[in-house]
Amino acid sequence: MKLNNTTKIKFKPAGQLEETRFEKIHNVVFNNSNEASITVAHEIAKLIKDKAKENKPCVLGLATGSSPIRIYEELIRLHKEEGLSFSNVISFNLDEYWSMQSDNLQSYHYFMHEYLFDHIDILPENIHVPDGTVQPDEVNQYCIDYDLKIKSYGGLDFQLLGIGRTGHIGFNEPGSHYNSGTRSITLNHITREDAAPAFLGIKNVPRRAITMGISTIKSAKRIILLGWGANKATVLQKTIEGEITSQIPATYLQNHQNTTFVLDEEASSELTRIKTPWLVTSCVWNDELKKKAIFWLCEKQQKPILKLTDKDFNDNGMSNLLASEGRAYDLNIKIFNALQHTITGWPGGKPNADDSHRPERATPIKKRVIIFSPHPDDDVISMGGTFDRLVEQGHEVHIVYQTSGNIAVSDEEALKFAEVTKSLQIKDLVIDKIINDIKKKTPNQIDTKETRHLKGKIRRAESLAATRFLGLPDKNVHFLDLPFYETGTVKKKNLSDQDITIVKNIIQKIQPHQIYAAGDLADPHGTHKVCLDAIFAAIDVLKPEKFMNNCWVWLYRGAWYEWESHEIDMVVPMSPDQVLKKRLAIFYHQSQKDGVMFQGDDAREFWVRAEDRNRETAKKYHDLGMADYAAMEAFKRYYF
Numbered sequence: 001m002k003l004n005n006t007t008k009i010k011f012k013p014a015g016q017l018e019e020t021r022f023e024k025i026h027n028v029v030f031n032n033s034n035e036a037s038i039t040v041a042h043e044i045a046k047l048i049k050d051k052a053k054e055n056k057p058c059v060l061g062l063a064t065g066s067s068p069i070r071i072y073e074e075l076i077r078l079h080k081e082e083g084l085s086f087s088n089v090i091s092f093n094l095d096e097y098w099s100m101q102s103d104n105l106q107s108y109h110y111f112m113h114e115y116l117f118d119h120i121d122i123l124p125e126n127i128h129v130p131d132g133t134v135q136p137d138e139v140n141q142y143c144i145d146y147d148l149k150i151k152s153y154g155g156l157d158f159q160l161l162g163i164g165r166t167g168h169i170g171f172n173e174p175g176s177h178y179n180s181g182t183r184s185i186t187l188n189h190i191t192r193e194d195a196a197p198a199f200l201g202i203k204n205v206p207r208r209a210i211t212m213g214i215s216t217i218k219s220a221k222r223i224i225l226l227g228w229g230a231n232k233a234t235v236l237q238k239t240i241e242g243e244i245t246s247q248i249p250a251t252y253l254q255n256h257q258n259t260t261f262v263l264d265e266e267a268s269s270e271l272t273r274i275k276t277p278w279l280v281t282s283c284v285w286n287d288e289l290k291k292k293a294i295f296w297l298c299e300k301q302q303k304p305i306l307k308l309t310d311k312d313f314n315d316n317g318m319s320n321l322l323a324s325e326g327r328a329y330d331l332n333i334k335i336f337n338a339l340q341h342t343i344t345g346w347p348g349g350k351p352n353a354d355d356s357h358r359p360e361r362a363t364p365i366k367k368r369v370i371i372f373s374p375h376p377d378d379d380v381i382s383m384g385g386t387f388d389r390l391v392e393q394g395h396e397v398h399i400v401y402q403t404s405g406n407i408a409v410s411d412e413e414a415l416k417f418a419e420v421t422k423s424l425q426i427k428d429l430v431i432d433k434i435i436n437d438i439k440k441k442t443p444n445q446i447d448t449k450e451t452r453h454l455k456g457k458i459r460r461a462e463s464l465a466a467t468r469f470l471g472l473p474d475k476n477v478h479f480l481d482l483p484f485y486e487t488g489t490v491k492k493k494n495l496s497d498q499d500i501t502i503v504k505n506i507i508q509k510i511q512p513h514q515i516y517a518a519g520d521l522a523d524p525h526g527t528h529k530v531c532l533d534a535i536f537a538a539i540d541v542l543k544p545e546k547f548m549n550n551c552w553v554w555l556y557r558g559a560w561y562e563w564e565s566h567e568i569d570m571v572v573p574m575s576p577d578q579v580l581k582k583r584l585a586i587f588y589h590q591s592q593k594d595g596v597m598f599q600g601d602d603a604r605e606f607w608v609r610a611e612d613r614n615r616e617t618a619k620k621y622h623d624l625g626m627a628d629y630a631a632m633e634a635f636k637r638y639y640f
């Protein structure tokens with residue numbers, strides 16, 4: 001499939017291979033979603049201008065959700081700074097919850113105005129978002145009219161899409177028919193779970209919606225689907241490489257002649273050409289690719305590294321690797337050693353030991369260490385075992401909690417603390433106010449400042465209980481309460497200089513030899529990513545300072561994913577006792593136990609996820625031929 005020649009915008013892939021025979025939809029992979037979004041915005045802008053030159057309207061199909069936000073920001077910039085006019089644009093949005101008042105903060109109507117329409121010169125009468133208030137007996141006719149209206153403008157010139165983890169486009173959930181028109185539908189449970197954080201709980205997420213149909217979408221002359229982040233990788237692989245099926249409605253786009261999927265690296269990670277390039281072409285082998293291929297081969301052949309044979313390599317597209325390296329025997333030993341050298345029980349470096357094959361330096365023997373934790377519990381969930389070892393091995397460990405984490409405390413939990421405080425009969429009007437505010441709160445209402453303050457304090461107290469349990473003095477625990485987080489809603493402010501300065505100041509004050517940070521690159525709008533961006537920006541400013549020459553940065557992953565084995569530069573094994581100790585540390589975060597507010601799509605509690613994940617990492621190492629440990633925490637080094 002080809003790009004529309006009239007668009008002229010060049011999509012520049014991020015250095016990966018071109019599409020392969022496995023792929024049935026044209027797709028382009030960018031280094032990151034920011035670069036990709038700017039390119040897409042410029043294609044839209046060009047279309048609007050071309051149409052304007054011809055004195056024609058430009059009919060745009062628009063999407064909501066997290067994926068298109070950066071595109072809308074760039075379009076607004078083009079309008080404000082480069083005079084792009086939207087006066088010839090007619091817009092039709094894909095969908096709206098039903099029933100839903102248009103002034104509800106969660107409505108797509110509200111979203112579109114907030115993120116785009118209020119900042120550009122589109123004429124209000126040219127905006128169409130399905131009406132979430134339409135009466136049940138009128139909804140059928142309303143939907144037919146929506147499609148007719150699109151047709152009356154000559155059809156959609158361009159349709160922007162995101163993709164749900166169910167494979168939905170618009171709200172065409174699994175089971176949708178390829179020739180469906182605009183209609184009311186029932187939302188899939190996974191989709192409702194994904195929307196739950198924004199609605200502060202799944203119980204508040206509507207069950208129904210109005211959506212453009214598959215045939216409505218497919219009638220667009222040009223379609224771009226956006227895919228960002230690792231949690232879209234599986235569905236994108238199935239959509240791009242699988243058979244057309246109503247169970248993954250996005251696969252219907254395989255039949256559309258002018259569709260491009262625009263992906264970031266994480267979202268593309270399951271595509272055959274990215275995941276196992278040796279199966280589709282002859283590769284240029286660097287060390288990381290060698291490891292990746294060999295670990296994959298071990299899994300496929302169910303063999304540890306040292307048992308792989310020449311035949312295993314040749315049968316699985318790796319004959320040119322063998323040709324350049326000699327025998328399987330030599331290659332196996334090389335990779336085996338490299339993997340073994342990532343294992344250490346001394347995350348801060350082993351004193352007085354030869355460190356030439358260890359992940360960390362032996363000196364200085366006592367290191368200053370900062371562990372950044374985006375929320376007040378990521379430290380113990382993601383690296384509780386390593387944290388414990390660093391303290392035990394005498395390093396000066398500082399825990400830095402980046403955000404207050406207040407929105408993740410439930411009203412019931414906050415009320416419990418407020419009522420206990422009140423029962424002490426301390427005369428405090430603030431407590432009365434908090435109790436009143438929580439009791440009067442309606443669904444989706446933002447907490448008052450006082451309630452948020454209490455919720456933040458609850459998380460602080462829990463964090464201190466956990467850090468004390470792991471032997472850390474309170475003076476080494478720092479709470480940054482970064483301003484970008486303090487909105488009281490899931491939607492956060494953009495990272496500001498103020499946030500970066502706060503992070504920079506603490507690094508400068510402690511002058512660490514090691515920084516640990518949550519390396520969650522997946523979700524472009526998630527708190528972890530913003531917290532990481534703040535650290536990277538601060539490091540960038542501090543780079544010229546002398547102490548930074550001795551500072552190594554280690555990235556751990558948050559609660560959801562682990563590094564792939566070939567990405568790991570250091571693993572810290574844990575004994576069964578250490579696993580238990582880590583579990584107890586996590587337990588101190590009581591407000592995040594037993595049915596937490598932001599559970600995600602994984603029903604396991606955080607401590608269970610952490611243990612499963614650490615056990616799996618250890619098992620993977622064992623399967624590759626390493627010693628059999630109970631659990632392991634993994635880190636990747638970040639070079640600046």
Ligand code: F6R
Binds near residue numbers: 171
């Ligand atoms: C939005 C829409 C949905 C989203 C999809 C992905 O109007 O129709 O199909 O595009 O759920 O959502 P995000 O972008 O939030 O991952």
